[in-house]
Amino acid sequence: METSHQNYKYVEWKSAEEMHFSSNQWISELNFIKDEHQFFEDMLKEYTLPIIESHLLSKVKNLIDRLTKYKQKAETLLNKTTEHKNGLQVMLDGIDQIEEENRYKNEHRKLLIDVNQFSLENNDLKKEIFETIAEALKQQKQKRLLS
Amino acid sequence: MFDSAKKGISKKTRGKYISEISKWENSLIIVSEEIKFLGKLLSPGIFEPNIPNLNERLQQYSKKLQDLKNEEILLGKEIEKHKTGFAKELEEEQKDSLIKRTHIQLRKNINAFLKINSGLKLEIFHFTGNILKKSR
Numbered sequence: 001m002e003t004s005h006q007n008y009k010y011v012e013w014k015s016a017e018e019m020h021f022s023s024n025q026w027i028s029e030l031n032f033i034k035d036e037h038q039f040f041e042d043m044l045k046e047y048t049l050p051i052i053e054s055h056l057l058s059k060v061k062n063l064i065d066r067l068t069k070y071k072q073k074a075e076t077l078l079n080k081t082t083e084h085k086n087g088l089q090v091m092l093d094g095i096d097q098i099e100e101e102n103r104y105k106n107e108h109r110k111l112l113i114d115v116n117q118f119s120l121e122n123n124d125l126k127k128e129i130f131e132t133i134a135e136a137l138k139q140q141k142q143k144r145l146l147s
Numbered sequence: 148m149f150d151s152a153k154k155g156i157s158k159k160t161r162g163k164y165i166s167e168i169s170k171w172e173n174s175l176i177i178v179s180e181e182i183k184f185l186g187k188l189l190s191p192g193i194f195e196p197n198i199p200n201l202n203e204r205l206q207q208y209s210k211k212l213q214d215l216k217n218e219e220i221l222l223g224k225e226i227e228k229h230k231t232g233f234a235k236e237l238e239e240e241q242k243d244s245l246i247k248r249t250h251i252q253l254r255k256n257i258n259a260f261l262k263i264n265s266g267l268k269l270e271i272f273h274f275t276g277n278i279l280k281k282s283r
Contacts, residue, residue: 036268039276043276133188137187137188141190141192
C-alpha cells in the first residue's frame, strides 16, 4: 500500500485542525511510551534473580542501555512535538505568511517521519524485551517444576 | 489494491483512509504481542509470596486479557472486511457514503479498543511491577 510514502504526501493535504489533532496524538503516544519505558526499566533492573539464573544478564544489560537511550529520544521528541503544537498559531492567525506556513508544514512532515520511525524502533525493542523476559519466566517455571 | 480508484472518495480521503487502515493493522499486531506477553507475566510463581488475593487478581487480569484478545480478533476481521468493501466500492466507482460510515465507525471502535488496551496494560504494569519477586 506504500503507506510511508503516502504518509508524507498526506501532510500536504492536512488542515491546521488535522495537524493539531496529530500533534496531540503524538504527545499522548509519547507520554504512554514513557510510562512503558519506566515499567520495563524497573522490571529489567529488579527482576534480577531469574535473569541471572537464566544466563540472560548480558542481553538484559544491553536492553537496559538501549532503553536508557530510547527514554532520552522519547523525551526529546515529546519536547519537539509540544513546541510544534504550540507554534500552530501561524496557521490560524488569518494572515498570509506563505513562507512561515510552509516551514510549519515541513516541520510537521519531519516530526511525522521521526515519530513513526521512533515508534517502529521502539516496537522492535519492546519485542526483544518481551522475548527476553518470557524466556526468563519460562526457565523459572521449569526450575519450579523440577524442584 | 486501491489503485483502480477514480471517483467517489476524494484523493485526500483515500490517502487518509489507506494510511489509517495500515496503522490499525500494525497496532493490532503489536497489541496481539503485548497480550501474549502480559499473559505470560500473570504467572503466580514470579511474584512475592503472601500478596493478599494474588490469585484472584491474576485471574481477573487474565480474564480481561482474554476478552481483549477476542476483541482484537474481531476487529482484525472487521478491518479485513472493510478493506474488501473499500476496494470493491472504488472499483465500482460508487458514491462513498457507506464506506465512509463504515470507516468512521471502525475508527471509533479501534480507538476505543486501543484506549481500553492501554488502560489495562498500565494497570497490569503497576500491579505486577510492585510485587515481582526481588533478588535477595
